[in-house]
Amino acid sequence: MISIKGLDKWYNSLHVLRDINLQVDEGEVVVLIGASGSGKSTLLRCLNRLERADRGEIHILGREINQTDKDLDQLRQQVGMVFQHFHLFPHMTVIENVIEAPIHVKKMNRRAAERLATELLQKVGLADKMHSYPHSLSGGQKQRVAIARALAMQPRVMLFDEPTSALDPELVGEVLSVMKELAQDGMTMVVVTHEMGFAREVADKVVYMDEGRIIEQGTPEQIFGAPQEERTQRFVSQIYN
Amino acid sequence: MTLLEIFQTTFIGFSKAAWQTVLLTFWSLLVGTAIGLVFAFCKISSNKLLNGLAQLYITVIRGTPLIVQIFAIYFGLAEFIVLDSFTAGVFALAIHAGAYIAEIFRGAIQAVDSGQMEAARSLGMSYSLAMRLIILPQAFRRSIPPLGNQFIIGLKDSSLVAYIGGTELWSAGLGAAADNFKQFETYFINGLYYLALILLFTGLLRQLERRLQVEKRGTQG
Ligand SMILES: Nc1ncnc2c1ncn2[C@@H]1O[C@H](COP(=O)(O)OP(=O)(O)OP(=O)(O)O)[C@@H](O)[C@H]1O
Ligand SMILES: [Mg+2]
Numbered sequence: 309m310i311s312i313k314g315l316d317k318w319y320n321s322l323h324v325l326r327d328i329n330l331q332v333d334e335g336e337v338v339v340l341i342g343a344s345g346s347g348k349s350t351l352l353r354c355l356n357r358l359e360r361a362d363r364g365e366i367h368i369l370g371r372e373i374n375q376t377d378k379d380l381d382q383l384r385q386q387v388g389m390v391f392q393h394f395h396l397f398p399h400m401t402v403i404e405n406v407i408e409a410p411i412h413v414k415k416m417n418r419r420a421a422e423r424l425a426t427e428l429l430q431k432v433g434l435a436d437k438m439h440s441y442p443h444s445l446s447g448g449q450k451q452r453v454a455i456a457r458a459l460a461m462q463p464r465v466m467l468f469d470e471p472t473s474a475l476d477p478e479l480v481g482e483v484l485s486v487m488k489e490l491a492q493d494g495m496t497m498v499v500v501t502h503e504m505g506f507a508r509e510v511a512d513k514v515v516y517m518d519e520g521r522i523i524e525q526g527t528p529e530q531i532f533g534a535p536q537e538e539r540t541q542r543f544v545s546q547i548y549n
Numbered sequence: 550m551t552l553l554e555i556f557q558t559t560f561i562g563f564s565k566a567a568w569q570t571v572l573l574t575f576w577s578l579l580v581g582t583a584i585g586l587v588f589a590f591c592k593i594s595s596n597k598l599l600n601g602l603a604q605l606y607i608t609v610i611r612g613t614p615l616i617v618q619i620f621a622i623y624f625g626l627a628e629f630i631v632l633d634s635f636t637a638g639v640f641a642l643a644i645h646a647g648a649y650i651a652e653i654f655r656g657a658i659q660a661v662d663s664g665q666m667e668a669a670r671s672l673g674m675s676y677s678l679a680m681r682l683i684i685l686p687q688a689f690r691r692s693i694p695p696l697g698n699q700f701i702i703g704l705k706d707s708s709l710v711a712y713i714g715g716t717e718l719w720s721a722g723l724g725a726a727a728d729n730f731k732q733f734e735t736y737f738i739n740g741l742y743y744l745a746l747i748l749l750f751t752g753l754l755r756q757l758e759r760r761l762q763v764e765k766r767g768t769q770g
Contacts, residue, residue: 358667378675385673395668399686409672412682454668461672 309334309496310355310465315364317350317520324350325361326520332465332498332513337491339507340500341531342517343543348500351517352467355498356387369464385413388458392470394450396442402429402453403438406460414461421460428456432486448479452486459490466490468499504547508532516540555734559725566721567742573635573717574704577642581703582696584643585650592655603651610648616709618645623713638710638717646703653695657688690761697754701747708743718742 310332317325324347332338340348353359354366357373357380366373373383397405406425410416416424429435432452442450451471458466468487472480484506491497491510501507507514507528514531516524516539524531524540535541550558591603610618622644623637632640661684669679711720722739726732 356671358671381670381673381675384671387671389668389671391664391668393664395662395664397665397668397683399690408682409669409674412678413673458672 309336309369310498311365311367312351312355313365313367315351315354315361315366317347317354317359317361317363324520325354328364328520328522330515330522330525332496334496335494336512337497337499337510338513338515339511339528340498340515340517341502341504341507341543342523346517347520348517349469352389352469352498352500355465355467356384356389358389381413385461386464387467388461388463388465389467390451390454390458390469390471392473394442394447394454394474396450396453396457398442401439401441402434402445405442405453406457409457410460425456425460428459429453431489432456433482446479447475448482451475451483455483455486455490465496465498468497468501470500470502472501472503504532516543518543550729550731550734552734552738555725555729555731556738558729559721559735559738562721562725563718563739563742566716566718567746569635569715570704570707570717570719570743571746573638573642573707573710573715574700576639577707578646578700578703580639580643581646581650584647585654588647588651589654589658592651593658607648607651610645615641615645615706616712619709619713634710634714635716637713638707638715642703642707642710645706646699649699649702650696653692653699654688657692657695658684660691661687693754693758693761697751700754701750704746704750705743 310330312328312330315325315328316323328351330338340351342348350359354361355368355373360374368383369386371379371383373380397408400408403422403425406428407418407421410421410424411418426435426438429438432455434449434452434456437445437449437453442453445453455471471487472483475483480503484503487497487499487506488510499506499511509528511528513525514528515522516531516535516537518539524535524537530536531540532544535544588603588606591599592607594600619638619641622641623632623634626632626637665683665687666679669683670676674682707715707717708719710717711723714720718739722736725739726735729735
């Protein structure tokens, strides 16, 4: 479903991604872990071309993503993204946030879009907030709206960049449980997170990154239980202390 | 002649002229807002030519007196086309205000969190669609207070059109004072008309702001 080959990226002289090779299969949940600045967000953002890699190839759904802008907009409809800081549209109500892209990008009619949005908002437990504005929601609620907004485009892949890092601890659970449900429904997901419990429980594959490199990847049992590389061992033992 | 008598004798003339001022201001700010929007886009565009053009326009307008611009347009363009003083006034004021309005819009657009554009693009919106649906509505709301300020300045600036033969409020003041030789009193009353117009406009603006605030609050997503 996603195949990354020999990806390199520089910010000026800073080599942020080094020869990244990664495969994500349909229905798989891949969790990216690693220290701050290791390039996790950059890699994720390359997947929907919010950032452009300097070298290498990314195929998503069988298509190379270094394409013209028009094809890029098409690609992005297939790849949903959830951000650390939500980025809800503050001038729109919750339901407007969710239906905006289906109506204007997919040309879905308003009635159908509203039906879909209502369904999704029920799924994330926010049916009663449909007509509220984002400023009146808690962080956890905002993030759940952001997930519903991304799902409304009916993407084949969902990218999450630290979706719970900006939340108060007591609000983390409600967002993670929505993500768990999504994973159980078979959504292909790439998730950057520091929530190791989530990684252990939900991930099919855990990828450990350091200084722009993938150091090690494997099942949660392998990475957390029996890491092969010294750097992974150090990172994992730090987490559990 | 007392102040009251001067007020009475100038009332009809000043009222008519005030209406001219309103029209002059309205049209010039309408055109100026359109110009401002176009140049704001030029200035944030990645096209070097458009960028340079916008920079040049803004630098020249901000760097020269309005009266010079009005004269340049009225007398300069008279070589090519015949412009009545109202039309020339509208264009001169519009071109002048446009430079400031462009900066207001540019600032407001750039003040919208860059995450908004990223979120919109990640949903598959094109750049222009994201601008139209997501960025501009937020930017417009932010530009209302500085825009209101600019409109007040524009209304007062319109007085300079008197010097190319306009028939607006200040020219009526000049005419009346020349007739009655009561300079101070006449100009004082003339100024009160401007004050009244501006208070009226400020009131309308405040209502608009309040309505927008009740409708849709908050800038945080
Ligand atoms: N736009 C940018 N310009 C220059 N350098 C950048 C830019 N974005 C990120 N970087 C740098 O690239 C490196 C990788 O950043 P990235 O955000 O991908 O790390 P991360 O693993 O997501 O870290 P965190 O856990 O803090 O989010 C960092 O050193 C960062 O400072
Ligand atoms: Mg990051």
